[in-house]
Amino acid sequence: MRSIPAPAASRWFDSRLRLATIVRSALNHVFPDHWSFMLGEIALYAFVILVITGTFLALFFNASADKVVYHGVYRALDGVTMSSAYQSTLQLSFQVRAGLLVRQMHHWAADVFIGAIIAHLARIFFTAAYRRPREVNWLVGLTLLVLALANGFFGYSICADLLSGAGLRVGYAILISVPLIGPWLVYLLFGGIVPNNATIPRLYAFHIFLVPALLSILIAIHLVIIWRQYHTNYPGPSRSDCTIVGSRVWPSYTFKSLGLFLFVFAVVAALGGLVQIDPVWIYGPDNPAATLPGAQPDWYLGWVEGAMRLFPAVNLHIGRWLIPEVFFPGMLLPLVVFALLYCYPFLERLASRDGNSHHVLRLPWQQPFHTALGCAVFAFLLVLLVAGGDDVIAVAGGFSVVALRTLLRILVFAVPSLTGCVVYLLCILRRQRG
Amino acid sequence: MNPERRTFWGTLLAVLFSLAALAASVVFLVVYWSNSGNLLLGASLAVACSGWGATLVIWGRLLTLQREAIAPREPLLPPEPERKAAAKTFTLGTNDVCRRSILRWIGFSAVGMFAAMAASLLRSLGVPSYSSLNSHIWKRGQRLMTVEGQAATVDSMQLGNILTVFPEGRIGDERSQTVLIRVDPSLLELPKTRQDWAPDGILAYSRVCTHAGCTVGLYEKTTHLLLCPCHQSTFNVLCAARPNGGPAARPLPQLPIYADSDGTLRAGGGFSEPPGPGFWGIE
Numbered sequence: 001m002r003s004i005p006a007p008a009a010s011r012w013f014d015s016r017l018r019l020a021t022i023v024r025s026a027l028n029h030v031f032p033d034h035w036s037f038m039l040g041e042i043a044l045y046a047f048v049i050l051v052i053t054g055t056f057l058a059l060f061f062n063a064s065a066d067k068v069v070y071h072g073v074y075r076a077l078d079g080v081t082m083s084s085a086y087q088s089t090l091q092l093s094f095q096v097r098a099g100l101l102v103r104q105m106h107h108w109a110a111d112v113f114i115g116a117i118i119a120h121l122a123r124i125f126f127t128a129a130y131r132r133p134r135e136v137n138w139l140v141g142l143t144l145l146v147l148a149l150a151n152g153f154f155g156y157s158i159c160a161d162l163l164s165g166a167g168l169r170v171g172y173a174i175l176i177s178v179p180l181i182g183p184w185l186v187y188l189l190f191g192g193i194v195p196n197n198a199t200i201p202r203l204y205a206f207h208i209f210l211v212p213a214l215l216s217i218l219i220a221i222h223l224v225i226i227w228r229q230y231h232t233n234y235p236g237p238s239r240s241d242c243t244i245v246g247s248r249v250w251p252s253y254t255f256k257s258l259g260l261f262l263f264v265f266a267v268v269a270a271l272g273g274l275v276q277i278d279p280v281w282i283y284g285p286d287n288p289a290a291t292l293p294g295a296q297p298d299w300y301l302g303w304v305e306g307a308m309r310l311f312p313a314v315n316l317h318i319g320r321w322l323i324p325e326v327f328f329p330g331m332l333l334p335l336v337v338f339a340l341l342y343c344y345p346f347l348e349r350l351a352s353r354d355g356n357s358h359h360v361l362r363l364p365w366q367q368p369f370h371t372a373l374g375c376a377v378f379a380f381l382l383v384l385l386v387a388g389g390d391d392v393i394a395v396a397g398g399f400s401v402v403a404l405r406t407l408l409r410i411l412v413f414a415v416p417s418l419t420g421c422v423v424y425l426l427c428i429l430r431r432q433r434g
Numbered sequence: 435m436n437p438e439r440r441t442f443w444g445t446l447l448a449v450l451f452s453l454a455a456l457a458a459s460v461v462f463l464v465v466y467w468s469n470s471g472n473l474l475l476g477a478s479l480a481v482a483c484s485g486w487g488a489t490l491v492i493w494g495r496l497l498t499l500q501r502e503a504i505a506p507r508e509p510l511l512p513p514e515p516e517r518k519a520a521a522k523t524f525t526l527g528t529n530d531v532c533r534r535s536i537l538r539w540i541g542f543s544a545v546g547m548f549a550a551m552a553a554s555l556l557r558s559l560g561v562p563s564y565s566s567l568n569s570h571i572w573k574r575g576q577r578l579m580t581v582e583g584q585a586a587t588v589d590s591m592q593l594g595n596i597l598t599v600f601p602e603g604r605i606g607d608e609r610s611q612t613v614l615i616r617v618d619p620s621l622l623e624l625p626k627t628r629q630d631w632a633p634d635g636i637l638a639y640s641r642v643c644t645h646a647g648c649t650v651g652l653y654e655k656t657t658h659l660l661l662c663p664c665h666q667s668t669f670n671v672l673c674a675a676r677p678n679g680g681p682a683a684r685p686l687p688q689l690p691i692y693a694d695s696d697g698t699l700r701a702g703g704g705f706s707e708p709p710g711p712g713f714w715g716i717e
Contacts, residue, residue: 030505100472169647173711182713187560248503255494262487266480273476288608291651293663309665313683324712325683
């Protein structure tokens with residue numbers, strides 16, 4: 001083997017920071033190779049793209065509800081009164097060179113970010129990677145998902161178009177429905193009754209500063225923990241709780257991971273350039289008196305929307321106090337779903353009485369009940385997601401929304417139960433084959 | 435594949451991919467500087483990135499010796515002596531600190547007070563104004579103005595007509611928006627206390643959905659239903675906008691109106707309830 005003399009630059013740094021030992025152990029660090037381990041990396045790289053494109057957009061976006069009359073290059077809206085936020089969104093889309101590409105890349109990267117996080121979460125869940133010693137990273141990861149969902153909502157809300165205006169009103173209705181503190185929450189988050197002039201600047205500060213700062217810190221913690229604990233391995237020859245099998249950071253892992261980053265960048269660039277997303281100029285500016293039929297949130301909030309549509313018209317009076325109907329599907333359901341996810345490693349540990357550390361993953365069919373439960377929950381959320389677009393489906397298919405909704409109310413319980421049973425049986429069959 | 439052939443083909447592919455990436459980045463630059471559009475800009479950026487990405491992956495997979503690495507996994511819990519030593523270091527240091535109970539008291543109170551001061555600042559973000567949340571908006575005698583600034587009159591409302599109106603001086607205000615509908619008075623099934631709220635069959639309801647605050651913008655003349663496009667709640671205008679289907683549980687607030695001597699419509703008071711989605715302290 002040829003040995004390479006250390007360059008002068010390395011001596012310069014080493015004599016100031018004493019890096020040699022750290023660098024050596026970093027280059028030798030072992031990461032396992034499996035396609036499903038790239039999902040988290042995709043999310044990480046989508047976040048990098050979000051920061052880069054978001055910084056570019058922030059240079060042109062004007063987060064203000066002040067009314068202006070539009071006289072830009074988009075003739076269809078000439079002379080229309082709109083907020084500065086909406087006007088600057090139009091301007092950065094049509095008048096800033098590469099502005100539309102960067103804006104669409106930003107929105108697509110957000111979808112890739114959240115999609116990758118959800119896929120990553122599913123991988124962790126179905127292979128039981130959250131078990132000791134990785135419970136802390138499960139909690140950090142879930143918090144990253146919550147923050148990502150919130151920031152996605154803030155991001156498309158600040159454009160102040162007609163569609164996001166409807167979303168903002170629904171968000172307001174959900175938040176103010178919380179018993180006791182609802183009114184406090186809407187004044188805290190939205191600055192008062194929506195719409196008001198404080199909302200856009202406030203959401204903008206959350207969107208570009210507060211939430212990204214939290215995301216960055218938590219991503220750093222997430223990575224440090226992974227580094228410290230080493231990655232898990234799938235079961236296989238020479239895999240055990242005492243070894244880590246894979247490729248070293250230098251060279252093969254570095255090449256593959258950087259390649260993945262460029263691929264993620266390429267996909268986002270292709271989507272941003274070729275596939276239109278959130279065309280705010282078609283919706284028009286937010287206007288309280290106008291209505292937009294077929295309004296939908298972004299897909300990752302569609303399950304909450306679906307729950308709001310399916311939940312019966314029941315509100316609760318406690319003396320002179322009211323718990324409005326949106327509280328149960330809009331706030332309680334997401335809270336319960338996330339509370340169960342947060343508690344899951346600890347509940348599973350109680351149920352299985354297995355407090356040992358695990359570094360080798362379990363395959364889905366090796367844990368039939370667990371896998372069936374996870375699939376049932378996913379099926380439940382998917383039916384809700386479909387229900388979130390029931391009006392659009394009814395119009396497209398030519399049947400009545402009422403009938404479809406009745407059907408969906410049955411399906412929302414039937415499909416998960418059936419999915420759970422089928423998956424359970426399949427796992428048992430697979431396990432019997434050994 | 436033998437190693438030499440692998441090296442040959444790997445190198446060839448990598449060079450070709452990076453050449454494609456170079457060409458695409460030239461296209462990107464030309465498109466950008468000649469300002470000719472979003473589509474080509476995105477496409478060329480995508481080709482450039484995937485070209486270089488493919489080059490890197492080929493280098494990582496074909497042009498790097500694939501050595502499977504196996505490293506031992508040290509137990510995360512350090513050996514007991516190491517933990518004891520750490521604990522001992524901490525205890526030794528603690529023993530050097532005089533009057534620990536007072537220091538602890540100072541520390542806790544400082545942290546607590548900092549937290550309290552920081553949390554107090556949240557108040558600046560807004561204190562709920564229950565008087566605005568519970569406002570019934572309209573005042574008796576106010577005229578009903580269209581968005582163009584014309585006062586609604588009995589004559590302007592034909593049977594089956596629908597019109598959006600606002601209180602005088604608050605045109606365009608979201609929470610004030612009100613829908614006027616004229617129906618055949620013989621069909622009305624209003625409660626006893628609201629018999630005189632709909633002169634000549636002209637009804638006025640809040641246009642903000644009580645479910646999630648969307649604008650209830652659609653009216654079906656034949657069934658006398660107002661429909662919210664967001665979650666498809668329907669309200670029967672003949673029966674004081676009672677929910678008729680969909681997820682809304684509370685009726686749309688009704689506005690009492692009357693016609694003055696020259697036929698101009700005026701509010702007979704505020705909405706029957708505060709408009710918009712419900713909340714804990716709604717009156």
